[in-house]
Amino acid sequence: MTLELRNISWSVGFKKIVRDVSLRVEQGEFLGIIGPNGSGKTSMMSVLAGIRPPSDGMALLGDQPMRKVGRRNLARRIGFVEQQADTSDRITVHEAVSLGRTPYLSLLSPWSAIDDDIVTSALESVGMGNMADRIWHTLSGGEKQRVHIARALAQQPDYLLLDEPTNHLDIHHQLGLLELVHALPVTVVAALHDLNHAALFCDRIAMMDGGKLTAIGTPSEILTQQNLRDVFGVEADIETQSDGRCHIRYRVRNQMGVQTKKGRVA
């Protein structure tokens, strides 16, 4: 089973958001997608998840074009957690996670005890086994995100795709969520904003800029001073830690001249 993009482009109207991206997701890896705002990460993720057909090129799952695989089969293989998906409906956590069973249910195969077990274990694997009866809108941001991941896990996917899963979470929950995802026995593709998180958790990183995939490789290959300057427009020092992971220390230009509302920083 492979997940692959071959020279795909994706446009809105005449504007090309994603251009000529080729990418092959390796089995079992944690692949990070980084890039500045508007670099096409979200669009590329939605093509990879099969919810948008590419306007050019091919998106493949297991050497078959996604078009031919069919929506339901895709949903059984790929779980996708959007950047922000909220609802005003009064639903419980259990009901939200149950939605993940949608691709397996039909009139001939209605909801069964097995589905209940899968939903329960999905909730347990994100550490929310005791919160099944909570109402959605009483949850905190971190809890909502974990419910979304549980919903995706209830799809029993081979691939878990996450679009900026740690947005709006505090640092404790950011790290907790990424650790949780990292420990799951699935292949993960995650668009990440925080480059240090990418460095901490990813096996490989793909970097996007202006709709193109400009580089792909291990964190230390991608997170270089040169790339950070060219793509993100920041100055930084890259330190290699004892465990081989790299760490980025950002430099603010003209550090002594930073103004605060009260005046000059001492």
Next chain:
Amino acid sequence: MIALLSFLPGRRTSAAFAALVLLGLSLAFAASVGETSIPVQTVMSTIANHVWGAGYDVDPIDAGIVWNYRLSRAVVAASCGAALALSGAVLQALLRNALADPYLLGISAGASTGAVSVAILGVGAGMFGLSVGAFIGSVVAFAFVSLLALQAGRGTGAIILAGIAGAQLFNALTSFIVTKSASAEEARGIMFWLLGNLSGVRWPDATQAFPMAIIGLLVCLWHARALDAFTFGRDSAASLGVPVRRVYVILIGISALMTAVMVSIVGSIGFVGLVIPHAARFFVGNRHGLLLPLSALIGALFLVGADVISRVIVPGQVLPIGVITALVGAPAFALILCHGRILR
């Protein structure tokens, strides 16, 4: 809890059976109440005579009132209430908007334009009646709104805005025709029709409305899980394996068709499509496998009841049913709204 229990087949069957009994009783009740009160026993005998030729001895005048006037009318009211409530529930789920109702798609506005074109301008030269005109008008308006929504980018926001534009346009056309060409008498008649009116309804109307409501219910139930999948929006539904575009076309299409058929028979009865789904949600939550049938049931019961009230509340006069639905429905809904949280 209710959601879990409903998956047990026995429970489900008995609930459906109870719903049918309730519906039958409400129809019999509606047929017995009116200006001349007719005993329920007579109503039952009349139904038996007509349905399986039981040959009970019933006064022919009573039998005529029950069968030809009240029962056909009650069946249309029930079908109409069920269909409008279903359309409302479906559109609210698809468009992710609590204020969506069956008339959002410009259907009632188009129907009124079609109706006045026939009644006042004489379009069709007597070839067809008011309801055919209304149906054509609603289909034209829906086509207009759909094209506009497609051009505007297909999003839920685009559909809602296109619906508003379409409704405004066709309402303006109606007003234009009425003010330009209608006599005071005609204007009053049209006004009455626009508020919803079941008085002219007979069996031929019921044989259109009833199958439409049943087909609509089945199509919507078939897509109940797909509707659930829209809880977190279109993209989320797509990632759950729902063919979003096909579901949109089928469900918006069937909602529009149900609404167009009902509006062309009874005019645009407000309130039901907007509020009944919310009322149903208070009892069973958001799972559409339960919400859709319950919306249809409450809608049917509600409209049968509203029709009875519209016939008896002012002696010797029949009020437009649209007035009653809002007059009775709004306070009833306010009660549910206030006590709903305690109920659940």
